[in-house]
Amino acid sequence: xxxxxxxxxxxxxxxxxxxxxxxxxxxxxxxxxxxxxxxxxxxxxxxxxxxxxxxxxxxxxxxxxxxxxxxxxxxxxxxxxxxxxxxxxxxxxxxxxxxxxxxxxxxxxxxxxxxxxxxxxxxxxxxxxxxxxxxxxxxxxxxxxxxxxxxxxxxxxxxxxxxxxx
Amino acid sequence: xxxxxxxxxxxxxxxxxxxxxxxxxxxxxxxxxxxxxxxxxxxxxxxxxxxxxxxxxxxxxxxxxxxxxxxxxxxxxxxxxxxxxxxxxxxxxxxxxxxxxxxxxxxxxxxxxxxxxxxxxxxxxxxxxxxxxxxxxxxxxxxxxxxxxxxxxxxxxxxxxxxxxxxxxxxxxxxxxxxxxxxxxxxxxxxxxxxxxxxxxxxxxxxxxxxxxxxxxxxxxxxxxxxxxxxxxxxxxxxxxxxxxxxxxxxxxxxxxxxxxxxxxxxxxxxxxxxxxxxxxxxxxxxxxxxxxxxxxxxxxxxxxxx
Numbered sequence: 001x002x003x004x005x006x007x008x009x010x011x012x013x014x015x016x017x018x019x020x021x022x023x024x025x026x027x028x029x030x031x032x033x034x035x036x037x038x039x040x041x042x043x044x045x046x047x048x049x050x051x052x053x054x055x056x057x058x059x060x061x062x063x064x065x066x067x068x069x070x071x072x073x074x075x076x077x078x079x080x081x082x083x084x085x086x087x088x089x090x091x092x093x094x095x096x097x098x099x100x101x102x103x104x105x106x107x108x109x110x111x112x113x114x115x116x117x118x119x120x121x122x123x124x125x126x127x128x129x130x131x132x133x134x135x136x137x138x139x140x141x142x143x144x145x146x147x148x149x150x151x152x153x154x155x156x157x158x159x160x161x162x163x164x165x166x
Numbered sequence: 167x168x169x170x171x172x173x174x175x176x177x178x179x180x181x182x183x184x185x186x187x188x189x190x191x192x193x194x195x196x197x198x199x200x201x202x203x204x205x206x207x208x209x210x211x212x213x214x215x216x217x218x219x220x221x222x223x224x225x226x227x228x229x230x231x232x233x234x235x236x237x238x239x240x241x242x243x244x245x246x247x248x249x250x251x252x253x254x255x256x257x258x259x260x261x262x263x264x265x266x267x268x269x270x271x272x273x274x275x276x277x278x279x280x281x282x283x284x285x286x287x288x289x290x291x292x293x294x295x296x297x298x299x300x301x302x303x304x305x306x307x308x309x310x311x312x313x314x315x316x317x318x319x320x321x322x323x324x325x326x327x328x329x330x331x332x333x334x335x336x337x338x339x340x341x342x343x344x345x346x347x348x349x350x351x352x353x354x355x356x357x358x359x360x361x362x363x364x365x366x367x368x369x370x371x372x373x374x375x376x377x378x379x380x381x382x383x384x385x386x387x388x389x390x391x392x393x394x395x396x397x398x399x400x401x402x403x404x405x406x407x408x409x410x411x412x413x414x415x416x417x418x419x420x421x422x423x424x425x426x427x428x429x430x431x432x433x434x435x436x437x438x439x440x441x442x443x444x445x446x447x448x449x450x451x452x453x454x455x456x457x458x459x460x461x462x463x464x465x466x467x468x469x470x471x472x473x
Binding site for chain 1: 174197299
């Protein structure tokens with residue numbers, strides 16, 4: 001897919017995440033749309049593309065974030081890499097894989113960010129974050145997954161008809 | 167020969183290495199110009215998105231009685247804010263009166279001291295517009311549209327008429343990142359208005375505030391107002407931080423804690439004020455139990471970044 005399309009699209013996603021996206025009712029948290037996007041594309045798109053999406057999205061998010069620069073880039077690129085590696089074996093055509101990947105992906109994403117905060121000697125309230133932010137966020141992201149996964153799956157099917165979309 | 171798959175793997179490894187390098191360069195501060203340029207370029211998009219969101223919100227809100235209700239809520243909210251501020255001022259005046267009387271007695275009992283009374287807070291605020299928030303759920307930052315070109319510096323306090331918002335942690339030419347007081351990495355020296363008990367407010371992951379390190383012997387109760395103490399010089403004295411909602415006191419602990427409801431609604435921040443210059447609190451002007459220290463003359467300074 002042309003990066004003339006991908007880069008502006010990912011920039012738009014990052015801007016929406018940093019400005020317009022409101023907290024979800026009941027959860028008080030915002031859906032991690034960039035994370036869900038990387039996970040979903042990692043499962044329906046061509047192998048390895050998710051890591052590139054994660055890298056581009058991470059750069060845009062780091063610009064808008066107060067956390068150390070590179071934190072989101074490292075976290076999202078790594079998640080994209082793992083998904084790209086496991087795509088052909090586990091994910092393709094497996095209906096249970098997307099929600100599990102989202103749950104685990106959110107855990108890994110938050111753990112990666114917390115680890116970077118800890119390395120930077122910033123206070124990271126591990127237990128509190130895991131209980132009050134990470135677990136609800138994992139649930140929220142999983143609930144939001146179909147809204148991202150299904151359109152991306154349809155899109156990937158049209159863009160790459162030769163791929164196996166069971 | 168390099169196969170396409172190997173080529174792809176090399177590119178991906180390079181991406182991770184670049185991400186790691188960016189992280190390292192940021193640590194050494196060498197990434198700042200690039201970061202500044204990139205955020206400068208992104209700013210019109212951020213502002214545009216924000217304006218679009220506000221436009222959509224306004225259109226959606228124009229159905230039925232919503233505008234009238236919204237205006238009524240705003241009017242009442244303004245009234246509550248005005249009364250809260252008035253109440254704070256009255257109590258502050260009472261406290262100031264008591265402090266001045268105490269200082270007068272102090273002066274009378276120490277006639278050889280040359281004492282100088284001084285006002286503490288001198289504000290020269292700039293109005294800054296919030297153009298973005300931290301995209302993650304783990305940190306509480308905002309981005310505002312004022313930067314070094316407008317004289318903003320790292321460490322400057324940020325307020326609204328309702329109370330303390332946070333402080334500037336990073337700046338570019340026309341933008342600044344503000345660490346909100348509800349972020350877990352933010353600490354503010356604070357004082358309980360009624361009893362003058364001191365403590366430190368810290369954010370927690372839920373976006374609440376907690377006042378810590380209040381000595382066990384000090385009285386603190388639900389409804390008490392928490393103000394900045396001005397100690398450390400990072401913030402001016404007597405900015406409203408919030409109101410105590412719960413007190414946690416255990417005999418085995420050295421200190422007590424309390425949760426605070428901030429007076430600022432951090433989810434609805436649109437405009438904030440940056441304090442470019444203020445007179446830091448001079449703690450030697452506070453009433454002291456023993457007449458030993460002579461007060462220092464006040465001085466005006468630009469705040470410096472502190473953790």
